[in-house]
Amino acid sequence: MRGIWRENPVLIQMLGLCPALAVTNTVANALAMGIATFFVLLGSSFLVSVLKSWIPKEIRISAYILIIATFVTIVDMLLAAMVPDIHKALGAFIALIVVNCMILHRHEAFASKRPVGRALLDAVGVGAGFLIAMVMMGTFREILGNGSILGVSVLGPDFEPWIIMILPPGGFFTLGFILLGMSWWKGRRETSKSGVRRWPHGVAAPPPRRVA
Amino acid sequence: MSGPDLPVTQDTPSIRLIGTLAAAGALAGLLIVMVHVWAQPRIQEHQARVLREAIQEVLASPAHTTALYLVDGALTDQLPAGADSLALERVFLGFDDSNRPVGVAIIGAKPGFQDVIRLIFGYDPASGQVLGMKILESKETPGLGDKIEKDSAFVAEFDGIDTPLLGVKPGAGRGRIGEVDMITGATISARTVIAIINDRVEAMAPLLEAYAGRVAARDRGN
Numbered sequence: 001m002r003g004i005w006r007e008n009p010v011l012i013q014m015l016g017l018c019p020a021l022a023v024t025n026t027v028a029n030a031l032a033m034g035i036a037t038f039f040v041l042l043g044s045s046f047l048v049s050v051l052k053s054w055i056p057k058e059i060r061i062s063a064y065i066l067i068i069a070t071f072v073t074i075v076d077m078l079l080a081a082m083v084p085d086i087h088k089a090l091g092a093f094i095a096l097i098v099v100n101c102m103i104l105h106r107h108e109a110f111a112s113k114r115p116v117g118r119a120l121l122d123a124v125g126v127g128a129g130f131l132i133a134m135v136m137m138g139t140f141r142e143i144l145g146n147g148s149i150l151g152v153s154v155l156g157p158d159f160e161p162w163i164i165m166i167l168p169p170g171g172f173f174t175l176g177f178i179l180l181g182m183s184w185w186k187g188r189r190e191t192s193k194s195g196v197r198r199w200p201h202g203v204a205a206p207p208p209r210r211v212a
Numbered sequence: 213m214s215g216p217d218l219p220v221t222q223d224t225p226s227i228r229l230i231g232t233l234a235a236a237g238a239l240a241g242l243l244i245v246m247v248h249v250w251a252q253p254r255i256q257e258h259q260a261r262v263l264r265e266a267i268q269e270v271l272a273s274p275a276h277t278t279a280l281y282l283v284d285g286a287l288t289d290q291l292p293a294g295a296d297s298l299a300l301e302r303v304f305l306g307f308d309d310s311n312r313p314v315g316v317a318i319i320g321a322k323p324g325f326q327d328v329i330r331l332i333f334g335y336d337p338a339s340g341q342v343l344g345m346k347i348l349e350s351k352e353t354p355g356l357g358d359k360i361e362k363d364s365a366f367v368a369e370f371d372g373i374d375t376p377l378l379g380v381k382p383g384a385g386r387g388r389i390g391e392v393d394m395i396t397g398a399t400i401s402a403r404t405v406i407a408i409i410n411d412r413v414e415a416m417a418p419l420l421e422a423y424a425g426r427v428a429a430r431d432r433g434n
Binding site: 056077 | 224228229232240243248250258327349351356
């Protein structure tokens with residue numbers, strides 16, 4: 001469950017950044033991609049854990065990719081049949097879930113070494129963490145880039161949208177701002193605990209200068 | 213000189229590796245086919261609904277429509293025996309309440325700025341006018357290139373305009389026939405829309421004329 005926040009795959013481990021940067025231009029797209037990835041991670045973690053004793057170690061990566069690709073194809077068809085507009089908006093990024101390093105990382109590091117129950121719990125935690133990070137980025141970008149959340153205007157008709165926030169550079173800016181905010185918050189929390197002022201990454205800050 | 217002793221590992225026999233991957237592939241294929249059988253009719257139904265709505269829009273709500281199929285370089289309203297209607301190139305002939313043709317809906321596609329732009333437009337072969345245009349698929353840049361479908365002024369440019377179309381800078385038109393005001397910041401996308409329509413009209417106009425001639429001859433024969 002640490003994957004939800006303390007080991008968040010996107011914001012802490014920096015995994016799965018391709019979809020996080022590319023399809024978070026609206027909350028709806030971010031939500032759909034997050035749910036699709038969650039489903040793929042959950043289904044493939046279950047199968048990897050169930051089949052781990054039958055898969056020889058020499059071909060384990062090939063087998064994991066095959067399992068992931070199967071679930072991605074299923075998700076692709078389900079989205080096209082059930083929510084075609086969102087399927088159209090996500091475009092090629094659904095197929096790219098196959099090469100999302102976050103999923104392969106969880107299979108190699110966890111699901112292939114643990115019983116089914118724990119593998120499923122891990123997938124739920126990491127998948128939820130990915131979904132939370134995607135929705136955070138999507139909300140930030142849609143508000144500034146379109147003045148709305150889920151298509152509902154929140155900044156009024158006079159707001160001039162910051163188009164760059166829904167273009168690819170906006171993804172990098174958003175991730176940078178969120179990481180900066182998290183680092184600042186972490187530094188403040190450590191300062192309040194220890195009484196020592198710290199810069200990001202735990203470096204002790206020099207004491208404030210005395211002015212004569 | 214000898215190196216350090218490495219642990220001896222027992223390799224898995226090749227036949228087992230191949231067998232495991234083959235079994236996994238077969239299982240994956242089975243799962244995918246099962247979902248495909250469920251999803252495909254729904255996907256096709258959605259695509260057909262989108263197309264029906266688009267035809268209604270670009271031909272200004274005709275009373276009914278008929279599909280014409282491109283077979284052996286000619287348009288025909290008879291689907292050849294055993295042919296898949298979705299695999300053939302199609303145009304859609306619209307009729308009013310008096311059963312008079314009101315125009316033809318034609319689909320076209322070309323690469324735009326980011327990806328292929330696919331659109332449908334209404335065309336009146338008698339007057340040579342475009343009756344309306346609707347984008348079916350586009351991944352053009354949000355806020356810029358996507359104005360080809362979201363900018364109502366640009367879309368309205370195609371309502372009753374003579375062909376061939378000619379893209380001009382906004383406000384720089386000289387009153388020539390077929391002038392379309394482009395979109396600032398989305399020149400490539402707007403130019404692609406115009407190129408698609410011009411190319412499709414050039415390709416389809418003689419085929420539609422030949423089809424109309426054959427229908428007229430058939431009616432005289434009756």
